[in-house]
Amino acid sequence: MRSNFLKLVLPAFAILLAVGLAFATEDNTIANEGYYLDDFGNWITVTVEPECFNGGQIACTSDGHQLYAEKSTSSFPLAKN
């Protein structure tokens, strides 16, 4: 009985829980995207850490370029603490 619990019920419970959680947190997985202007004048989109949208003293950069919230240098420059 105990062996069945470990072999069957526990993994089945874990799998169901994980799948349920994946669907339950689906809305929280929206990509945080930032943009930077490369040396050739093209806007490059990158995934950035969420803290960069809070602002702060440390500039968020990618490949040495300042990241912006939108594809415009007049938009919010991303930074964190």
Place this chain on the structure above:
Amino acid sequence: MPNRGIYPKLINLFSLLLTLLFVYTATSKLIHLDTFQTRLERMPYISSYATLISWIVPFLELVIAGLLWFQKYRKVALYGSLVLLGVFTIYILVVLNYSDSIPCSCGGIISTLGWRAHILFNTTFMIMALLGIIWYHNDNIIQTHQNTT
């Protein structure tokens, strides 16, 4: 029945947590396969293999999660967990030299972690897999010894 201590229970607990992690992240990636693929395409070094990686990573995660519950394959699955998490962590560390923005294409709410928290998170699970391997090995030695005496 001989008392084999707390280690087999801990191996079960670690297997359970690794299963939760792998099934959760694999499902999240598969739900948003397009987003996951797009994020991979924007990553340095691996962008040309984005399509292949976007299928292989969740597939491997699900296979490892399944194998963790077959006694025969548990050791292989623990090694697989350690290697897979190790590869993710090394990749993050390498890319962070190139950019200070998190290169995260991981699944679910894990993608909202900062890079420090992410490395800590991965390291914790890698330690679990490593301890699982060591204890599993020791447990097998004890069992073999008990069977031969």
